[in-house]
Amino acid sequence: MATAPGSAGTRGRRRGRPGYDKETLLHIAVTLFNERGYDGTSMEDLGKKLGITKSAIYYHVDSKEELLRLGTNRALDELFAVAADAEVADGRAIDRLEHLVRGSVRVLVEQLPFVTLLLRVRGNTEVERAALDRRREFDRIVGELVWQAEKEGDVRPDVDPATTARLLFGMVNSIIEWYRPRFDADDAGLADAVARIAFDGIRVNGRA
Amino acid sequence: MATAPGSAGTRGRRRGRPGYDKETLLHIAVTLFNERGYDGTSMEDLGKKLGITKSAIYYHVDSKEELLRLGTNRALDELFAVAADAEVADGRAIDRLEHLVRGSVRVLVEQLPFVTLLLRVRGNTEVERAALDRRREFDRIVGELVWQAEKEGDVRPDVDPATTARLLFGMVNSIIEWYRPRFDADDAGLADAVARIAFDGIRVNGRA
Numbered sequence: 101m102a103t104a105p106g107s108a109g110t111r112g113r114r115r116g117r118p119g120y121d122k123e124t125l126l127h128i129a130v131t132l133f134n135e136r137g138y139d140g141t142s143m144e145d146l147g148k149k150l151g152i153t154k155s156a157i158y159y160h161v162d163s164k165e166e167l168l169r170l171g172t173n174r175a176l177d178e179l180f181a182v183a184a185d186a187e188v189a190d191g192r193a194i195d196r197l198e199h200l201v202r203g204s205v206r207v208l209v210e211q212l213p214f215v216t217l218l219l220r221v222r223g224n225t226e227v228e229r230a231a232l233d234r235r236r237e238f239d240r241i242v243g244e245l246v247w248q249a250e251k252e253g254d255v256r257p258d259v260d261p262a263t264t265a266r267l268l269f270g271m272v273n274s275i276i277e278w279y280r281p282r283f284d285a286d287d288a289g290l291a292d293a294v295a296r297i298a299f300d301g302i303r304v305n306g307r308a
Numbered sequence: 309m310a311t312a313p314g315s316a317g318t319r320g321r322r323r324g325r326p327g328y329d330k331e332t333l334l335h336i337a338v339t340l341f342n343e344r345g346y347d348g349t350s351m352e353d354l355g356k357k358l359g360i361t362k363s364a365i366y367y368h369v370d371s372k373e374e375l376l377r378l379g380t381n382r383a384l385d386e387l388f389a390v391a392a393d394a395e396v397a398d399g400r401a402i403d404r405l406e407h408l409v410r411g412s413v414r415v416l417v418e419q420l421p422f423v424t425l426l427l428r429v430r431g432n433t434e435v436e437r438a439a440l441d442r443r444r445e446f447d448r449i450v451g452e453l454v455w456q457a458e459k460e461g462d463v464r465p466d467v468d469p470a471t472t473a474r475l476l477f478g479m480v481n482s483i484i485e486w487y488r489p490r491f492d493a494d495d496a497g498l499a500d501a502v503a504r505i506a507f508d509g510i511r512v513n514g515r516a
Binding site: 246302 | 471501507509
């Protein structure tokens, strides 16, 4: 939202607050939502975790829902940037799909708490429903690419494209369940692993 | 637990209760846990959903945790039956692994609410930790089969076996996110789709 000219604006002023900045607050809030569930976490819980009062939190955000909106949008914005690339790029659909899979793995790893929050959203509030709508739009882009790649003869025709798309991103999204960042982590290696297994399968030899 | 001979036993008597039987109670409880979260569902909520009093529920089970234990064990017992088959069967590890994948898809579809409950367990209580321990044991069996299949030259050696196992079952488990039972459902078709994509990949042609 734009701020009226000549006014510092509520949000503008808020940035100057000493202590936790909004970004750190968001990170800690999202981590807590992931641990205890969004519904199970109150602003009071968050305040306790941070060692600040509820009103110190409200200095940065208007509500718990705003934290959820900021958190899910962080993940969605990054995923859509990758999807937009894949949609407009030249080349065969299968290659653009692989680009999308690799880019999504990168986003999952880099924005792990935010993507985890997004993937656990169930749709009980307006913010959650909006996040689910954007997820569905992302899934539509994936489905479209799979369908096009099948038409181009590059994706197996013996599984329907919607199921292929779901299983493909089921594998990608499952990373949030076990991936833990490490200093020595090889994220490119993980994207390679996912791309190899998803596109060419775990089997080396053809069927006997 | 065995009942003393000559005694009807608490559980034995409980079965005769008119109204909801224990099996129906369990199904409805697990569905509610999946909708609202286990922590977010009270025995009172469950009573309201069923239109009976809390004490009518306690006629069948001792606690909410018992419902969680029964629900997660339902899924785990079926998954372990499939895994035990795969462990002791003759033949190459890759074929036993495929058998395990197909069997797991069948269990997921047939026991959808119970597997959903199991896969959302986070480990905050003793029952949840016990369920997670059994899940880890299942994952160990999968990891072992992947490792053996790689040694036999049937699974790609360019991804480490632990990652392959995780991605493989990440794909399988993702089914709970979108699969909805239908009268015309073709569960064997779903097992085929998963096996084809997981073992041979979504790509038809070799890399350009």
